Amino acid sequence: MKWIVFLASFCLMLVQIVSGRALAPYVGVSVYVWTGVIGTTLLGIVFGYAAGGVLADRRGDAKTLGTSLALAGLAALAANYVVIILGERMGTGSMPLVARVVVMSFGAFFPVAFFLSTVTPQAVKRLLSDLSKTGETVGTLSAWSAVGNILGTFAGGYVLVSALGTKGVLTAVSVLLLALGVWVARGEKLWRTKAAAVAGIFLLGAVIVPGSCRLETNYFCIRVLNSQNDAGESTHILRLDHLVHSYVNPSNPLDLGYEYEQVYANLLASRYATSSAFTAYFIGGGGYVLPRYIESTYPQATNIVAEIDPGVTEANHRFMGLSRETKILTANEDARMHLARGGDRPYDLVFGDAFNDFSVPYHLTTVEFHRLLKSRMSPDGVYALNIIDDARYGQFLASMIRTLREVWTYVYVAPQAHAILPGRNTIVLLASDEPIDQDAWYSTISPAAVAKDLSEEARRSAVNLVDPTEIDQLLDRVRTPVLTDDYVPTDRYLAPVFSDAY
Known part of the structure; x- marks a missing residue:
């Protein structure tokens, strides 16, 4: 249970770090964007904890826990597509920026935060066999969760975003969570469900569909577009996140x-x-x-x-x-x-x-x-x-x-x-x-x-x-x-x- 809580928390913070970078090509990077992303993630955590507690009391079995992890993996995989769809439709629309950020964050990343946050309450219930050790059990799992949060933050911010890109990180998170969910509920054979087929299609698309960035770093989504000036000369347009930064001839x-x-x-x-x-x-x-x-x-x-x-x-x-x-x-x-x-x-x-x-x-x-x-x-x-x-x-x-x-x-x-x-x-x-x-x-x-x-x-x-x-x-x-x-x-x-x- 400790490692499951650790990995769920690791993935949760990794997704939060990535979410701001994922939205940057459409709404830029500012205090408004990070406020929307963090607020939406916290909202998902609130509802996820509450739902996880209910699931723990009513079911509390391996199938429910494994399904929660697998659904979190599906949500992380779907986030790749939701960002692109909402970004293209809303990135330059008339809706105020704050509203766009909240809608995009909610659509893409609220489900991931929600499903991942259901894990810890279920893990507590499954690990708690002696009420006299309630404090110790909750404290231990909370510590493992915090360590996962910390390592997910450092790994995402310092290593994984620049190494894999936002799409690569979200895809890797989804694969990890799907595999973990199948393993936790291994007696239920989740890989034979319709959801598994959907996950397979989404994974194939994530591999085939190219990312929106020419290069992605810890600082920018870098895109270079080819164009022509008034004289017919070939020029390049440098976009850093959503902003046209330079016209280069x-x-x-x-x-x-x-x-x-x-x-x-x-x-x-x-x-x-x-x-x-x-x-x-x-x-x-x-x-x-x-x-x-x-x-x-x-x-x-x-x-x-x-x-x-x-x-x-x-x-x-x-x-x-x-x-x-x-x-x-x-x-x-x-x-x-x-x-x-x-x-x-x-x-x-x-x-x-x-x-x-x-x-x-x-x-x-x-x-x-x-x-x-x-x-x-x-x-x-x-x-x-x-x-x-x-x-x-x-x-x-x-x-x-x-x-x-x-x-x-x-x-x-x-x-x-x-x-x-x-x-x-x-x-x-x-x-x-x-x-x-x-x-x-x-x-x-x-x-x-x-x-x-x-x-x-x-x-x-x-x-x-x-x-x-x-x-x-x-x-x-x-x-x-x-x-x-x-x-x-x-x-x-x-x-x-x-x-x-x-």
Whole structure:
């Protein structure tokens, strides 16, 4: 009984770890998604414990326990299909995000949690032969259950998700539970039932049907889609979970897919000739769009990319035309950890591109992080980063401006428009101890702007720096604090933007 309880608890936590990753390609990864997943799992546990107690008192035999385990295996197997069906139907629908997350979590993972949670009450009843040892029996099984939960959490988070992928983990869990159920109720020959035939069909489908991810890691479901730009050139679209992260044109590095990248290109052109030598540091790699651009346009420059997910780097090499002989240097670790170790030459330019949709790595937003970053930069270095916010709220934007001003003398805002406009927008912030030469900034025409054939009006709009009075008006209207390691409420600041967008 102890091992049965242990394995059931191990599988329960393994499924919970996997569930958030399974939903990510359709609804992303955020506090809202994990709240829905955890809440749904707990609900399944509540009802499962109650139902398990009733089953233990009314039946309490090996067939009932084995059937519960087998049904949990079937539910884990079915979760593969439910996620895909509901994800395709609801992933981009009009239903509010929270409602989508709850419905998808309930449909895919509530049954698994429910059936697995019926196991422990039944095991207690079957193991309890002496009422004087009730406490010892319940305590022992609870301890085994807790150990299973702990090991399932560690195994899922650190090993199995990256090794097998979410579909592989759910399939492996289902096979284990089905086999365990058949063994527990071995005298009942469960493998001869209609449910066994259904399980066989589902297992065959799970093996044959390909997963939705090109690569799956501990961080992302990575998908690479092939497309064409307006000129008919082949391009790649990098999707990390549900978000289109990068548009990559491997044959033409001057083709920058996002408008905010024109701000970065303008920053480069306003400071350096194409023959200049400088060091650029990237917080986040994505599709390596700007590092490729610098490698092509500024061959004497040094590119260093801190990309936490080795899978993203590998996807660039395998699927998006980034040569393994590239001069771009990659450190596959968290940027803050990499900066803390030091060792590189001072960075002349730093580009922040690690904020994935509304999933903000808060430790890269604080004043402590920015002080560390500045200590690794040259005295006249510039830090450029893009964030997402809505001017109607502007809480994250205001806090980031205040935080950057605590560290650098000058902070500029480039909204790729004539002003900071309402609506969900990508906004570039530039921070330095040296002022930007406005004449050089607006008179410069970057190679990327030339390649894009932007009109003068479009180019100036794309690189426009808003007037300082507009920034001050925003800060007067939105009273948010400097972000620190002790207080970083980025999820709350972005909640209304998140709600409107989804």
